[in-house]
Amino acid sequence: MLTFYPVFAALLVLSLSLWLYKAYVIRNRPPLPPGPPRKFIVGNLFDIPRERILPVLTKWKERYGDIVYIEALGSPIVILNTFESANALLGIRGTNYSHRPIFTFAGELMGANRSMILMDYGKTWREHRKLTHIALSSEAIKRYYGVQEKMASMLLVGLLEDPQNFAALFRLAIGRIISAIVYGLNIKSADEYIVDAETVNKMTSDAIALGTHLVDFLPFLKYLPKWTPFATFHQKADAGRRLIDRMMNQPLDHVKEEIAQGHASPSFVSHILTDPETKDNIDSADFQQLLAWTAGMMYAAGIETTSLVLKTFVLAMTIFPEKQAIAQAELDRVVGPFRLPNMEDQASLPYIDALIKEILRWNVITPLSVPRRTDKDDIYKGHFIPAGTIVLPNVWSMAFDSSDRATDFMPERFLTPEGPQDPYEYSFGFGRRMCPGQQLATNSIFIMIASVLSVFNISKQRDELGKEIPVHPSFVWDGLVRYVSAFCPSRLAPVYKHLLQPSRAFQMFLLSSFGCRSRFI
Numbered sequence: 001m002l003t004f005y006p007v008f009a010a011l012l013v014l015s016l017s018l019w020l021y022k023a024y025v026i027r028n029r030p031p032l033p034p035g036p037p038r039k040f041i042v043g044n045l046f047d048i049p050r051e052r053i054l055p056v057l058t059k060w061k062e063r064y065g066d067i068v069y070i071e072a073l074g075s076p077i078v079i080l081n082t083f084e085s086a087n088a089l090l091g092i093r094g095t096n097y098s099h100r101p102i103f104t105f106a107g108e109l110m111g112a113n114r115s116m117i118l119m120d121y122g123k124t125w126r127e128h129r130k131l132t133h134i135a136l137s138s139e140a141i142k143r144y145y146g147v148q149e150k151m152a153s154m155l156l157v158g159l160l161e162d163p164q165n166f167a168a169l170f171r172l173a174i175g176r177i178i179s180a181i182v183y184g185l186n187i188k189s190a191d192e193y194i195v196d197a198e199t200v201n202k203m204t205s206d207a208i209a210l211g212t213h214l215v216d217f218l219p220f221l222k223y224l225p226k227w228t229p230f231a232t233f234h235q236k237a238d239a240g241r242r243l244i245d246r247m248m249n250q251p252l253d254h255v256k257e258e259i260a261q262g263h264a265s266p267s268f269v270s271h272i273l274t275d276p277e278t279k280d281n282i283d284s285a286d287f288q289q290l291l292a293w294t295a296g297m298m299y300a301a302g303i304e305t306t307s308l309v310l311k312t313f314v315l316a317m318t319i320f321p322e323k324q325a326i327a328q329a330e331l332d333r334v335v336g337p338f339r340l341p342n343m344e345d346q347a348s349l350p351y352i353d354a355l356i357k358e359i360l361r362w363n364v365i366t367p368l369s370v371p372r373r374t375d376k377d378d379i380y381k382g383h384f385i386p387a388g389t390i391v392l393p394n395v396w397s398m399a400f401d402s403s404d405r406a407t408d409f410m411p412e413r414f415l416t417p418e419g420p421q422d423p424y425e426y427s428f429g430f431g432r433r434m435c436p437g438q439q440l441a442t443n444s445i446f447i448m449i450a451s452v453l454s455v456f457n458i459s460k461q462r463d464e465l466g467k468e469i470p471v472h473p474s475f476v477w478d479g480l481v482r483y484v485s486a487f488c489p490s491r492l493a494p495v496y497k498h499l500l501q502p503s504r505a506f507q508m509f510l511l512s513s514f515g516c517r518s519r520f521i
């Protein structure tokens with residue numbers, strides 16, 4: 001008993017000193033950024049409704065300004081509402097702001113932290129980024145023009161046959177481009193793997209949405225045995241892990257088999273596996289894992305995002321036919337009626353370029369980008385940002401802040417030199433972790449949009465009485481990606497004028513024989 005008192009007294013003194021030190025440090029450091037009042041323990045956890053998060057963020061921005069501080073179960077979160085603050089912190093102070101939050105559910109339990117997008121900033125991330133650069137550098141992407149043009153003409157053929165199925169056809173076209181570039185897959189094998197990629201995307205995007213899994217805020221829950229009633233997340237995570245592993249490894253094994261049989265098509269993966277110089281330059285303990293995950297990541301990150309932009313394009317053209325007419329007039333003028341557009345036309349089609357920017361702005365695909373985490377304490381504009389803070393760039397507010405009449409669909413806003421912030425500067429992220437697939441994505445979007453507008457008129461469906469069925473834009477946000485919700489009252493009708501109204505069979509032949517000069521790596 002006697003020996004207990006000195007230990008107890010020492011502990012008491014230690015705790016008191018720690019408490020006093022913390023109080024002293026807190027009092028002497030700059031204040032946290034402003035934000036809504038926090039409740040005891042839970043903080044603002046229940047102020048972040050998943051479905052209505054954007055209006056809540058807008059309200060906070062109006063009340064607290066450029067940079068807003070909230071907490072969820074003790075985890076600090078900072079929301080950056082302007083391009084200036086996002087660029088200053090995520091871009092210029094990139095060393096401190098390029099980490100990702102620790103996603104216990106998606107990252108650790110499902111195993112998605114092996115992918116570049118969720119991986120923490122550091123040596124392994126740099127290896128992934130370096131390898132990805134081989135496939136997506138400005139030089140490399142020029143070699144994909146042929147495959148992009150070919151897939152665009154195949155899309156047109158698909159649309160002629162089944163115009164109402166446009167959403168699936170867009171996804172297929174984008175999936176085929178990426179799988180041809182990354183794995184050199186032929187169309188049949190590509191279509192097989194696209195289905196896996198879709199499921200994995202949806203699952204991961206859902207899993208990393210803010211506030212979806214309690215285990216992300218209370219990581220000790222991961223130690224709950226799998227059989228306990230509250231640990232159903234374990235089964236979900238195990239199923240996710242199996243699916244992710246299959247998606248990463250199956251196409252890679254497919255290419256290896258093709259190489260062994262001597263008939264692999266040129267692709268990123270076959271290039272890395274067969275070029276001894278490239279392989280020798282890669283300093284990685286687990287080369288196979290590195291290759292499987294860089295290739296799989298390009299595939300997974302590129303399909304849903306790019307095809308969503310195209311779906312938004314159809315929605316916008318349905319609602320704003322006058323903008324469609326201006327874009328088609330430009331195509332008539334520049335490309336003319338005797339051929340389909342190609343990648344070289346891009347620089348001569350400023351209205352199409354402005355149209356793509358407006359689509360990216362009007363429906364921001366990732367309204368809060370992909371979250372970051374601070375490594376060390378920081379001070380910005382007199383506010384203290386603690387180490388370990390989750391940082392969310394509010395891209396949504398950047399897009400709608402940038403000009404008056406922000407909710408209108410107006411590609412023209414990007415045709416004047418004093419126009420608003422360029423959406424390419426915020427839609428694809430910031431600084432060191434900016435999307436490496438941006439150029440590939442914008443090229444695919446360009447060729448698909450220009451080709452579709454050359455051959456089709458997009459309009460509202462009509463009912464049995466011939467009256468137009470109204471279309472109301474509606475979006476669903478799963479926390480990372482903002483989807484255009486199922487809408488189908490759009491009609492893609494061939495206009496034929498660009499092909500001098502040939503017979504249907506001849507037209508199919510013409511379309512499918514365009515753009516066949518495909519070369520990959």
Ligand code: HEM
Nearest residue numbers: 116117298301302305306370428429430433434435437441
């Ligand atoms: C319209 C299409 C696309 C959009 C809107 C988009 C958007 C984004 C965003 C917002 C990020 C997070 C950046 C950050 O943290 O600052 C990102 C990361 C990433 N994107 Fe994209 N992306 C698109 C297409 C693609 C394509 C086609 C590929 C590859 C072929 C790709 C590969 C990646 C990868 C690998 C990352 C992770 C980068 C890292 O964490 O270092 N994306 N993308």
